[in-house]
Amino acid sequence: MKSNLVNFELFNNExxxxxxxxxxxxxxxxxxxxxxxxxxxxxxxLFLIEKDKNEKSISFTKEQMDMTFxxxxxxSNSADVYVAGVGxxxxxxxxxxxxxxxxxxEKHGIGDITHMQTIHRNNLPVAEVxxxxxxxxxxxxxxxxxxxxxLLGVLAAKEALNDAAIPGLASLRTGxxxxxxxxxxxxxxxxxxxxxxxxxKGKLRNVFDHECGSVTExxxxxxxxxxxxxxxxxxxxxxxxxxxxxxxxxxxxLLDVVVAGGAxxxxxxxxxxxxTLMILDKSFCKPFDExxxxxxxxxxxxxxxxxxxxxxxxxxxxxxxxxxxxxxSNDAYHQTASSPDGTGSYLAMKGALRKAxxxxxxxxxxxxxxxxxxxxxxxxxTAVKRLFDPHYPPLSSTKSFTGHTLGASGGIEAVFxxxxxxxxxxxxxxxxxxxxxxxxxxxxxxxxxxxQIDHVMSNSFGFGGNCTxxxxxxI
Amino acid sequence: xxxxxxSSAAVSPQNTFENIEFLTEPAEYFGTxxxxxxxxxxxxxxxxAIRRMxxxxxxxxxxxxxxxxxxxxxxxxxxxxxxxxGCLDDTVSFLNRMIEMEEEMLPPTAFIQSTHNTVAxxxxxxxxxxxxxxxxxxxxxxxxxxxxxxxxxxxENEADNILVGGTEELTDASFTILTRLGLYxxxxxxxxxxxxxxxxxxxxxxxxxxxxxSNKENTDNLAEFKGVQTFYKPENIEEVERRIVLFLEQxxxxxxxxxxxxxxxxxxxKNDAVYDQLNQSVFSNVSLANFKHLCGEYPTxxxxxxxxxxxxxxxxxxxxxxxxxxxxxxxxxKILIYNHYFNTYHSLMLLTAC
Numbered sequence: 074m075k076s077n078l079v080n081f082e083l084f085n086n087e088x089x090x091x092x093x094x095x096x097x098x099x100x101x102x103x104x105x106x107x108x109x110x111x112x113x114x115x116x117x118x119l120f121l122i123e124k125d126k127n128e129k130s131i132s133f134t135k136e137q138m139d140m141t142f143x144x145x146x147x148x149s150n151s152a153d154v155y156v157a158g159v160g161x162x163x164x165x166x167x168x169x170x171x172x173x174x175x176x177x178x179e180k181h182g183i184g185d186i187t188h189m190q191t192i193h194r195n196n197l198p199v200a201e202v203x204x205x206x207x208x209x210x211x212x213x214x215x216x217x218x219x220x221x222x223x224l225l226g227v228l229a230a231k232e233a234l235n236d237a238a239i240p241g242l243a244s245l246r247t248g249x250x251x252x253x254x255x256x257x258x259x260x261x262x263x264x265x266x267x268x269x270x271x272x273x274k275g276k277l278r279n280v281f282d283h284e285c286g287s288v289t290e291x292x293x294x295x296x297x298x299x300x301x302x303x304x305x306x307x308x309x310x311x312x313x314x315x316x317x318x319x320x321x322x323x324x325x326x327l328l329d330v331v332v333a334g335g336a337x338x339x340x341x342x343x344x345x346x347x348x349t350l351m352i353l354d355k356s357f358c359k360p361f362d363e364x365x366x367x368x369x370x371x372x373x374x375x376x377x378x379x380x381x382x383x384x385x386x387x388x389x390x391x392x393x394x395x396x397x398x399x400x401x402s403n404d405a406y407h408q409t410a411s412s413p414d415g416t417g418s419y420l421a422m423k424g425a426l427r428k429a430x431x432x433x434x435x436x437x438x439x440x441x442x443x444x445x446x447x448x449x450x451x452x453x454x455t456a457v458k459r460l461f462d463p464h465y466p467p468l469s470s471t472k473s474f475t476g477h478t479l480g481a482s483g484g485i486e487a488v489f490x491x492x493x494x495x496x497x498x499x500x501x502x503x504x505x506x507x508x509x510x511x512x513x514x515x516x517x518x519x520x521x522x523x524x525q526i527d528h529v530m531s532n533s534f535g536f537g538g539n540c541t542x543x544x545x546x547x548i
Numbered sequence: 549x550x551x552x553x554x555s556s557a558a559v560s561p562q563n564t565f566e567n568i569e570f571l572t573e574p575a576e577y578f579g580t581x582x583x584x585x586x587x588x589x590x591x592x593x594x595x596x597a598i599r600r601m602x603x604x605x606x607x608x609x610x611x612x613x614x615x616x617x618x619x620x621x622x623x624x625x626x627x628x629x630x631x632x633x634g635c636l637d638d639t640v641s642f643l644n645r646m647i648e649m650e651e652e653m654l655p656p657t658a659f660i661q662s663t664h665n666t667v668a669x670x671x672x673x674x675x676x677x678x679x680x681x682x683x684x685x686x687x688x689x690x691x692x693x694x695x696x697x698x699x700x701x702x703x704e705n706e707a708d709n710i711l712v713g714g715t716e717e718l719t720d721a722s723f724t725i726l727t728r729l730g731l732y733x734x735x736x737x738x739x740x741x742x743x744x745x746x747x748x749x750x751x752x753x754x755x756x757x758x759x760x761x762s763n764k765e766n767t768d769n770l771a772e773f774k775g776v777q778t779f780y781k782p783e784n785i786e787e788v789e790r791r792i793v794l795f796l797e798q799x800x801x802x803x804x805x806x807x808x809x810x811x812x813x814x815x816x817x818k819n820d821a822v823y824d825q826l827n828q829s830v831f832s833n834v835s836l837a838n839f840k841h842l843c844g845e846y847p848t849x850x851x852x853x854x855x856x857x858x859x860x861x862x863x864x865x866x867x868x869x870x871x872x873x874x875x876x877x878x879x880x881x882k883i884l885i886y887n888h889y890f891n892t893y894h895s896l897m898l899l900t901a902c
Binding site for chain 1: 627632633634639640642643644646648650651652654655656659660661662663664665666668669670672673675676677678679680681682683685686687689690697700703704721724725728729778780781
C-alpha cells in the first residue's frame with residue numbers, strides 16, 4: 074500500500090470496513106471517537122484487515138507499521154554515525170583516486186586563472202578545477218549555463234553516493250545537507266552587468282539561482298534526495314557545519330542516511346572580495362610558514378555519506394570511519410579577523426575532543442584550516458599550542474594543494490580526513506621552509522602512508538568567527 | 549522534554565517591536581512593497597557600529613537583543629539564524645562597485661558584511677558569545693531549519709536559551725528583480741485587502757523575528773513549542789493533507805484539537821490555491837488566520853507567523869486583522885502554522901499553551 078494513494082474518501086471507506094470486522098473490538102480504544110480516525114489508526118486498521126485475510130502474524134508496533142505501510146525505516150536513535158562513502162572534486166583531481174595520487178606525487182593544483190574573465194589574470198594564482206563549464210556540463214548531463222557550483226557539487230555528491238553503495242537506499246530516510254558561500258554568484262555576476270545599466274535588462278535565468286539554497290536544491294534533485302534538504306552558510310566553516318548537522322539528524326533519529334558537505338566555484342565576487350582584504354598571496358601559498366603572505370583561492374566540492382549504525386551494518390564495504398567528535402564555537406572577536414590567541418579555534422578543537430571523549434594525545438593527525446594568511450595561521454597555531462603542547466601530532470594544511478575552497482573546504486577536507494583514517498595517510502604541507510616564531514612545531518612536509526591513524530581532527534574556521542572542528546575515528 | 553518559547557521580538561512592517569498593542573491598528577500600505585518599521589536602533593547598538601551596518605544587520609541585532617532582554621537572558625546558549633538571501637544590500641553593493649570600478653580600488657566593507665552569517669556573527673560579537681553559532685540559507689525553509697537545529701540542541705542537552713531568528717531584507721534591486729520574476733502584483737494594492745484581489749503575485753516584505761527557546765518552565769513563557777516539520781515538493785494535495793494529519797498525529801492530536809490554524813496565504817492566486825484546497829478538506833472545520841498581508845511575502849516570513857501564534861497564545865486573543873472568516877471566541881490553546889513557499893517547501897509548526 075503506497076501511502077500517497079491515500080485520500081480521505083478511502084480513509085472513510087476503510088474505517089467503515091473496519092467497523093464490520095471482528096477485530097474492531099481490539100482497536101476500539103483507537104476508535105473511541107469514530108470521527109477522529111487518525112493516520113496511525115488507519116494504518117492499524119489496514120493492518121488488521123490484511124491480517125484478517127491471511128493468518129500471517131506480525132507484531133503490532135509503530136515501527137512495524139511504519140515499515141510495512143510507509144516502506145521507510147522506523148525512528149531509531151543512532152549512537153554512532155559512520156562515513157560510508159566519499160566524493161571530491163578539486164584542483165588536484167576530479168575524484169578521490171586522482172586527489173590521492175596528487176598528494177602522493179606532491180603535485181598541487183594552483184596556477185593562473187584560465188576560466189574567469191578578470192583583471193587579476195596572471196597576477197593572482199588560484200586553484201581551478203581543470204574542466205570548463207561545457208566539459209562539466211557534458212559530464213553531468215546538465216545545462217552549461219547553470220552555476221558552476223552546482224556542476225561541481227553534482228559530480229562530487231554522486232561520487233560519494235555511488236561509493237557508499239547503500240543497499241535499499243530508496244527505502245531509507247535520506248537527506249542532503251549542503252553548504253556554499255555565494256550560491257549562484259557566477260551567474261548573478263553576468264546578470265548584474267546589463268541590469269546595472271538598465272534595470273529592465275539582464276537575463277532573469279541568470280539571477281534565478283542566486284540563492285545558496287538553489288544550488289543545493291539542484292544537486293539534491295540530481296541525487297533524487299527528497300526527505301530532507303537544507304543549506305548552511307557560515308563562510309569558510311560552512312561545510313564542516315553541514316556535516317555535523319547531518320550527523321545530528323541521524324543521531325536524533327530523523328534520518329538514516331545523509332549526504333553532507335559543500336561546493337563553491339571561483340567567482341569574481343569572492344576573488345575581488347578577498348583581494349580588498351589584502352590576504353591573497355601573489356605566489357603559491359605557504360601555510361604555517363613564518364614568511365607566509367596569504368591564501369590562494371580554490372574551488373571544488375566535497376561530500377561524505379553519513380549513515381546510522383543500522384545502515385552501516387548492511388553495507389557491503391566497511392565504512393571509512395566514524396564521525397566521533399564535532400564542535401562549533403565562535404571567536405566573537407572580529408567580523409573577519411581571528412583573535413590573536415585563537416579563542417574560537419581553541420574552543421572548537423577542545424569541544425570536539427570532549428564530544429569524542431578523547432584526549433589531545435589521542436589525535437593521530439590534524440588537517441589544519443591553515444589558509445596561509447598571517448592572521449589565521451598565527452591564531453590557529455597558538456590555539457593548537459595551547460591545547461596540544463608539548464606533544465604535537467603530525468599536522469598539515471592540504472590548502473597548499475587545493476587552495477582555499479571556502480564553503481567547500483570543510484567537505485573536501487572531511488573527505489581527505491576519512492581517507493587518511495582508512496588508508497593510514499598523512500598529507501604533506503607544501504612549500505614549508507621556516508617554522509613560525511610563535512609556535513614550537515612544524516607541519517609535516519612528506520606524504521606518509523602505512524601509518525596507524527586512529528583519530529583525525531579537521532579544522533574549518535571562517536569569517537564571522539565561525540570555528541568548527543570535526544574528528545574522524547577508526548572503527 | 550518540553551520546549552518553550554521564552555520570549556520573542558519582531559522588527560516587521562507592522563508596529564510589532566516592543567509594542568504593547570497587539571496589531572490593533574495595523575499599518576496599511578498601498579503598493580506591493582512593505583518595508584520594516586525601524587525602531588530606534590541606538591537603544592540596542594552603539595552609534596559607531598550602526599553607521600556601518602546594513603538594514604538586515606540592524607533589524608537582526610536589535611530584535612535579537614530585544615528578545616534576550618524580554619527573556620531576561622544575557623548570554624544565549626546558541627545563536628542560529630535563517631535567511632534565504634542573506635545580506636543582499638552589501639552583496640549587491642559590492643557586486644555593483646566591482647562592475648563599475650572594473651575590479652579596481654574596491655573598499656572591503658561591503659564584502660566583509662556580505663556573508664550570509666553576518667547577522668549571527670554580529671550578535672555573537674556584540675554579546676561576546678562563544679557558543680554554537682550557525683546560519684541556514686535554504687529558501688523557504690531557512691528559518692525552519694534553524695528551528696530544527698535548536699530543537700535538536702535542546703534534545704541533546706547541548707545548550708539552553710537558544711536564540712533563533714529569521715531575517716530578510718528587501719532592497720531596491722531585489723524588489724525590482726523579484727517583481728520582474730513575477731513574485732509581486734503588477735498594480736499597487738492595499739495590503740489589508742490582498743485576499744480579496746484574485747490576481748497573480750503577492751506583496752514583498754521583510755523583517756527580523758527572534759525567539760528564545762528554553763527547556764525550563766517559567767510563568768513568563770509565551771507558549772510551548774511542540775515541533776516543526778518541513779517537506780519538499782509534495783506530489784499532490786493529498787500528500788500535503790496526509791503530512792498535516794501525520795504531523796498532528798505525532799503529537800497525539802487531530803485537526804479537531806487545533807483551535808486555530810495560521811496559514812501562509814499571500815494573495816497570489818496560484819499560491820493560495822493550495823490553502824483553498826486544504827480549507828475544503830483538512831482545515832474545513834477549524835478557525836483560520838492569515839499574516840502575510842501584514843508582513844509581506846519573504847522566504848523567512850513564517851517567523852512572523854510563529855511570532856503571531858506565540859503572542860496569540862500568551863495574550864489569549866486573536867487580532868481581528870488576522871482572522872480569515874470567524875474565529876471561536878475562546879482563547880486558542882493549540883495553534884498550527886502551515887506555510888508553503890511556491891508549493892516547493894512546506895512547513896508545519898505547532899504551539900500550545902504552557
